[in-house]
Amino acid sequence: DAKTTQPPSMDCAEGRAANLPCNHSTISGNEYVYWYRQIHSQGPQYIIHGLKNNETNEMASLIITEDRKSSTLILPHATLRDTAVYYCIVRGLYNFNKFYFGSGTKLNVKP
Amino acid sequence: GAVVSQHPSRVICKSGTSVKIECRSLDFQATTMFWYRQFPKQSLMLMATSNEGSKATYEQGVEKDKFLINHASLTLSTLTVTSAHPEDSSFYICSANPTSSSINEQFFGPGTRLTVL
Numbered sequence: 001d002a003k004t005t006q007p008p009s010m011d012c013a014e015g016r017a018a019n020l021p022c023n024h025s026t027i028s029g030n031e032y033v034y035w036y037r038q039i040h041s042q043g044p045q046y047i048i049h050g051l052k053n054n055e056t057n058e059m060a061s062l063i064i065t066e067d068r069k070s071s072t073l074i075l076p077h078a079t080l081r082d083t084a085v086y087y088c089i090v091r092g093l094y095n096f097n098k099f100y101f102g103s104g105t106k107l108n109v110k111p
Numbered sequence: 112g113a114v115v116s117q118h119p120s121r122v123i124c125k126s127g128t129s130v131k132i133e134c135r136s137l138d139f140q141a142t143t144m145f146w147y148r149q150f151p152k153q154s155l156m157l158m159a160t161s162n163e164g165s166k167a168t169y170e171q172g173v174e175k176d177k178f179l180i181n182h183a184s185l186t187l188s189t190l191t192v193t194s195a196h197p198e199d200s201s202f203y204i205c206s207a208n209p210t211s212s213s214i215n216e217q218f219f220g221p222g223t224r225l226t227v228l
Contacts, residue, residue: 042221101157
């Protein structure tokens with residue numbers, strides 16, 4: 001599986017957009033990009049995933065660069081409850097659905 | 112959305128005893144479940160893949176005789192930490208991949224905090 005690199009932490013003002021970057025320069029053609037978040041002492045929560053097109057759901061938007069070597073998760077209007085560790089995961093189609101978590105980005109949403 | 116539960120949420124045990132943790136998919140069937148371990152301020156580490164009706168597969172460096180996994184039905188997987196020691200104290204999290212899913216997302220349980228005295 002391709003390795004991912006994320007900044008260890010980011011700050012965001014409440015009500016503003018939070019843009020979380022992820023580098024996955026070794027991604028291969030059949031690998032998907034997934035985003036999960038983990039609020040303190042809870043299990044991870046699914047946010048969004050994509051292959052090569054930009055994706056949007058009720059929680060967030062996912063922008064994947066044309067070369068697929070990086071992506072950005074966008075939380076359009078961050079709230080204090082969005083404070084969490086955000087994980088970007090690259091998963092191959094043929095690795096039996098295993099997820100290998102990197103170190104993630106701690107997003108601190110401040111009032 | 113799909114819900115995964117874990118029991119117990121917290122357990123404290125004495126060194127040398129065994130502890131069983133249950134992972135259940137409440138509203139879907141899961142042929143495959145996964146077990147992770149998370150130490151404080153660290154990321155989740157995949158321990159093993161639990162397969163219904165067959166033996167679990169373990170990640171490199173994880174002792175299969177130490178961490179016994181049983182996946183007896185399409186909605187239940189159990190992890191037994193045998194002869195637990197203080198270094199086994201950790202947050203154990205399971206996840207399940209719905210058999211019917213077309214996008215292969217995993218749904219995670221709330222985790223079990225194990226403390227070995």
